[in-house]
Amino acid sequence: MTRKVMKANGKFVLVPTSADVARSKGMADKTIAEDKISDAELPGILHRILERLDALENN
Amino acid sequence: MITVIRDSAGNIKTYAEHALDDYNFAMGETRDTVDSTLLDYSQRFMLQAAGVLGQTVYVKQGGDDVTVGVSTSLRMDAVDVDINGTIERVPLTDGLGEIVLSTENIGQFIITPADRKMFCAAGNGILVVEVIT
Numbered sequence: 001m002t003r004k005v006m007k008a009n010g011k012f013v014l015v016p017t018s019a020d021v022a023r024s025k026g027m028a029d030k031t032i033a034e035d036k037i038s039d040a041e042l043p044g045i046l047h048r049i050l051e052r053l054d055a056l057e058n059n
Numbered sequence: 060m061i062t063v064i065r066d067s068a069g070n071i072k073t074y075a076e077h078a079l080d081d082y083n084f085a086m087g088e089t090r091d092t093v094d095s096t097l098l099d100y101s102q103r104f105m106l107q108a109a110g111v112l113g114q115t116v117y118v119k120q121g122g123d124d125v126t127v128g129v130s131t132s133l134r135m136d137a138v139d140v141d142i143n144g145t146i147e148r149v150p151l152t153d154g155l156g157e158i159v160l161s162t163e164n165i166g167q168f169i170i171t172p173a174d175r176k177m178f179c180a181a182g183n184g185i186l187v188v189e190v191i192t
Contacts, residue, residue, distance in 0.1 A: 003166040005143045011124060012142050012168065013161040014190065020164065 019055030022048035061093040061100045063179075070175035074100060102132040104178035106140075106170055106186035108160075115187040118162050125160040125188050127170060131178075139173035146173045165190045 004015040016024075029045050037045060063074045067087025076097040079090065093100065107128045108116045118125055129149045131138055137150050140158060149156040160168050168188040172178035 002143045002169060005145050005168065007145075007147070008161075011159045011161040012145075012147075014143075014164040014166040014168065016164045016166075020166075 017055065018051045022051040026052075061095045061097065063091050063093060065089045065091070065176075068175075071177075071179040073181060074179060099132065101183055102130075103184075104138070104172045105130045105183040107183075108186060108188055111186075112183045113185070115189055117189050117191055120162055120165050120190050120192050122162045124162065125168075127158050127160060127186060127188070129156045129158065130154050141171045141173045143167075143169055160188055162190050165192055 005012045006015055025048055029048060032041055061074050061076055062079045064072045064079065064082060065088060066072045105112060108125050129138060129140055131154050135151055137148050140147050140149050147158060149158055170186045171180035172184055178184055
């Protein structure tokens with residue numbers, strides 16, 4: 001699927017998908033998950049996992 | 060003489076320096092001729108990055124910006140370029156202009172002429188720049 005682009009500061013930039021954003025935090029999420037996940041962190045991690053699963057299913 | 064094949068919407072699909080008599084037309088396709096050479100016709104609209112034309116250019120995420128050269132042999136002050144569906148008017152000086160692509164995010168930039176009735180979006184008229192990790 002073609003990515004959207006936006007122009008910022010005279011340059012064209014690919015607009016990242018929500019899955020891209022989630023993927024970019026994957027390593028950090030793994031590190032957090034090695035210990036006890038706090039109640040504040042859990043919803044964000046689950047959301048990012050679901051975004052990545054959605055992207056997999058829709059590819 | 061150049062033979063130009065157009066799709067049912069009038070967009071240039073392909074062209075060749077012969078009559079294409081044996082071309083198998085799809086529904087609605089048409090053929091017309093232009094008094095030109097293949098080289099001249101191919102220079103009506105060209106895109107290049109890092110000296111590469113008509114091929115995919117791979118660049119690393121977070122690397123230098125990619126400058127895409129836009130050129131036309133026609134007398135025009137500006138030309139409209141399609142970048143992943145976004146139309147950008149590129150000013151031309153002596154037939155040359157440029158756009159700059161960021162390598163901040165991964166994915167593909169697909170650059171073609173916006174006016175497909177005037178220019179062919181194939182060969183040197185299309186450029187893919189893929190930002191990879």
